Amino acid sequence: MEESMGLPDGHRRSVVSAATRDATGSVRLGLRRNWVQFTLLVIVNVCVGGLVGLERTTVPLIGSHVFGLTSDLTVFSFIIAFGVTKALTNLAAGALTARFRRKQLLVTGWLIGIPVPFALAWAPSWGWIVAANVLLGLNQGLTWSMTVNMKIDLVGPARRGLATGLNEAAGYTAVGATALLTGYLATSHGLRPAPELIGVVFVVAGLALSLVVRDTAAHVALELAQHTEPLPSDADTGLKAIFARTSWRNRSLRGASQAGLVNNLNDGLTWGVFPLLFTDHGLGLAAVGLIKGLYPILWGLGQIPSGHLSDRVGRRPLVVYGMLVQAGGFVLALALLGRPLLAGVLSAVLLGLGTAMVYPALIASVSDHAHPAWRANALGTYRFWRDIGYAAGALLAGLLADTLGLNATVVAAAALTAASGLLAARWIDGQRPAR
Template sequence: MSTTFSVRPASPHRPVRLGLRENWLQFTLLVVVNACVGGLVGLERTTVPLIGAETFHLTSDLAVFSFIIAFGVTKALTNLAAGALTARFRRKQLLVAGWLVGIPVPFALAWAPAWEWIVAANVLLGINQGLTWSMTVNMKIDLVGPARRGLATGLNEAAGYASLGATALLTGYLATAYGLRPAPELIGVVFVVTGLALSLVVRDTAAHVALELAQHPAGKEQSPGPWPTFVRTSRRNRSLRGASQAGLINNLNDGLTWGVFPLLFTQHGLGLAAIGLIKGLYPLLWGFGQIPTGHLADRIGRKPLIATGMLVQSAGFVLALALLDRPLLAGIASAVLLGLGTATVYPALIASVSDQAHPAWRANALGTYRFWRDLGYAAGAVVAGILADALGLNATIVAAAALTAVSGIAAARLITDRTAH
């Protein structure tokens, strides 16, 4: 079921309407764009921690994970800025700018002469991901209207993370055949060229935002501005606060596994192809699983999926340690539960934030939520690096399991479902 309204024409022959069916072509283009966004970051999932340890001979786990810290902090800040920037620039302009920033990334990963270059490339990658991913999800929500937010965000995230997983799997096999560099990283050139080309073609969604504002049952509302929205989303609104903390812990898990799993399973005898399978399976399930869970979030509400998904992720970490004497089985079992748990949580969280925010300040609210969520990448890398250096890699898995379970319980207490209208 789609919501259909008319407003002033976007062109002399095409009125603006909200709904997935009414905007299927633009929606599909944005799905492909976000597949390219996810593929670009997927270049790093299997090989970069091993490049730090084996190519540049870094001995500290915290030093190896520094590229994730750079990525996470930069992406989080860019997410926050992206919400504010939508007041001055159109979403399409920011989408194109994100791709232009990302052009050097695959070349730097492939031929960086020093580890500092890898870290610098991840600063650019964080800006690229913050702008492109933020704009694709905002534009999809703009197109479909309030009745299909869960499905729209599910499809958006599915495209990004399925591509991320497939790329992680592919880079593992390329690294086995051709070495850690440069072949695995150069497939990123395809993602940059395709993503930029399609972003130049897709139409902006400003007219769709105007239509939803005109039809919003709460009436017109002025945006309170970036800082008041940041405070409302982070602290004052109980439900938004619950979603933000769950998002942070969710991506803390991802940042932790990004750095820890390649090193952990290498220590237990697995090769690059097997590690690529583990690192690819997790985001593949995370990606494709969001299509049904996004739809389910529209039917049964956001909170049940968020709380359940966090607890499933916690169980995934427990399995990684419980089965570690059979490392391939441990990695696959953990990846399955982490992937399914994250798929359950991810679209429901974005849809929950969208439900709570008026269209006039929704972009800033989503930017704030995504700031806290993606700051989790950096938090996960810092926690993992400190614990791994002090207590070993296993201790980081225990900490992640405990934090995730507590976060799921907190989400169940804080988040209030608001039925989409």
């Protein structure tokens, strides 16, 4: 049954035929027709985002205040561990859908994430924090990959911009709300363990709902049966071939991959740099929590209209202008640093809105240019490059901050983000492929 099942061809054809026969019954494509399952997956992704949101405000400060780390690169090592692990898991997730159902991988991701909040709350050394982020990367790579793939499966090609917008909105709004909450909890209860233990709620709820949600293999089979562009009999849909196609051979996919990488590079950079930058300029934990929470909340909520808009005007305008808006956010952070709260809030607004424009448009663009038979591997490859940006951003931030200071690090992020937007304008196809 296509890449999600890895069944023999004869069995795959029988499943496609069954899905087609049932197209007017239980197996149908579309958001309204699958709203119950879609809504369950939205709630699951709230839990996914909430778990990673635990780290946005407190963990860089745990490194410097609790464990006494003096090197910014060492503090940011937890982001590097998270980013590398999540990126590799994203890549593997596409290939794993050839052997396992999406639901199986979703549940596995939650099982891996169970120790994370406990390790963050009571880690006896910084090495435990880094190890917890390896588990968190595995958890996020599997759970977030499967929720976005399953939503795309359910809605079909006509509404995938809206579907990805709703998926990412749920996840990143939860990231922001949790970052805001942990900032306030840290103010009143200390950096540990109270802020981290709210992650237990996310793990329990996410796992329980993932056991209830239905697999989407039959929806993929139905889309394959209805797809107007046949897959050549000699087409190579293996991970190696699709990795090359998505990374550099296909111009639009290459444009999306580099934009995704730089987008998360600047997110990884702000994840580590902003708490240190703004506390150095006199802000307390609650104010830093506000800044770190506002950014992903706007990023999350803004993806609902931007995803829908990308279905109407195309993907490229949102990607290009979104990257330029993000670059403007970094400029404002430095230009107004004499008034740090204002600088942080305005920067968070621009970064959040710019990222909201970019995120669903990039995922939808990759889906537009990928045949259903190799879409999971294409999305896995794109999400590999996107999330390796976390590690690249943390590494760049650590090196620049240790040598040139935090301000120079923010300048570098602005320049890279603007350059990436210009590359996206050159490479991404301005027209959505016909379906």
